[in-house]
Amino acid sequence: MVGERRRELFSVGAIWLVVTVVAEYVAVAVSLHPPGASREARIIDEAFDLLLYLAIPVFTFVVVVVGYSIVRHRAGPDEELDGPPIRTNRAFIASWMVVTSVLTVLVIVPALAGMDKLAAGPEPGLVIDVRAEQWSWTFDYAGGEVRTKDTLVLPVDTRIQFRITATDVIHSFWIPAFRIKQDAVPGKVTETFVTAERIGEFRDDVGMRVQCAELCGLGHARMWTDVSVVSQEDFDAWFSSAGG
Ligand SMILES: [Cu+2]
Incomplete structure (x- = not known):
């Protein structure tokens, strides 16, 4: 049972890693911005890109976990009983809170740094x-x-x-x-x-x-x-x- 669970965690982790690497590659390779024509456009597009790179692993994590669960754990045609009840998982909750808190702090960084760059500039001509x-x-x-x-x-x-x-x-x-x-x-x-x-x-x-x-x-x-x-x-x- 424990060995099976470990194998599943490993599979999900591996799929997540592959999907994330592919998605990050696409995000870097394909420019999503309309043409920019100002100094401010460069700063704002940079911040947008950084936020996108940070958001991709979160998005792929949710999609891969949900997708894997749907494919691997769907009920068979004759299974009519509910699955075993899940009450809590302290380790999962604690790590979820730490990871999302750190990510929240990280997404503030490009915004603050960008605002700083936007404000800095020579006297208007x-x-x-x-x-x-x-x-x-x-x-x-x-x-x-x-x-x-x-x-x-x-x-x-x-x-x-x-x-x-x-x-x-x-x-x-x-x-x-x-x-x-x-x-x-x-x-x-x-x-x-x-x-x-x-x-x-x-x-x-x-x-x-x-x-x-x-x-x-x-x-x-x-x-x-x-x-x-x-x-x-x-x-x-x-x-x-x-x-x-
Ligand atoms: Cu108007």
Whole structure:
């Protein structure tokens, strides 16, 4: 009986190990992220990957144990009695609590380290005031010297501070390719920082857009604006031609 149980534990452990190695390999080999175009996107994708690598063994453990039990221990067609009652297993409970506690602490690490990296950065080289309303975005550059509504034009490799507010209801300022999202709240100014690292625009990548991410009424889904990241020279030329 004990020998049989040991053999089963060994089989389950071996299957778990193999499935986990395969799943980790796939997770490393296949990129799950949509294209990223900012410094912040790299930091957030890194944290996401680390959390995924930590989650895989937990997921495969549950799937393998349940799958093994279903296949190996299903009741036969004539078995109508309940199985033997299981009251408790102190060793299992203790180790389960220790392992899950350690994992819980570990998943905090990439989040804290990532937030630290996001906060660290040079002084912003450009401040843009963002106003959200039903159902459009307005961008004021350098205190209102230049105002745009149709395209958010940004210089590459410059840390930009967005000061965000709303005039009517709560909206959310989200640029998928930059992995940043910040609520736009009436009567309040929220902020977020981003450093675009790739020249490009919406036509190359649908993630390059400001999209409202807080359901704000009938026009919510259409509340989006192109983002265009250009070189510093092109930005300066655009800025002066726009009246700045
Ligand atoms: Cu909105």
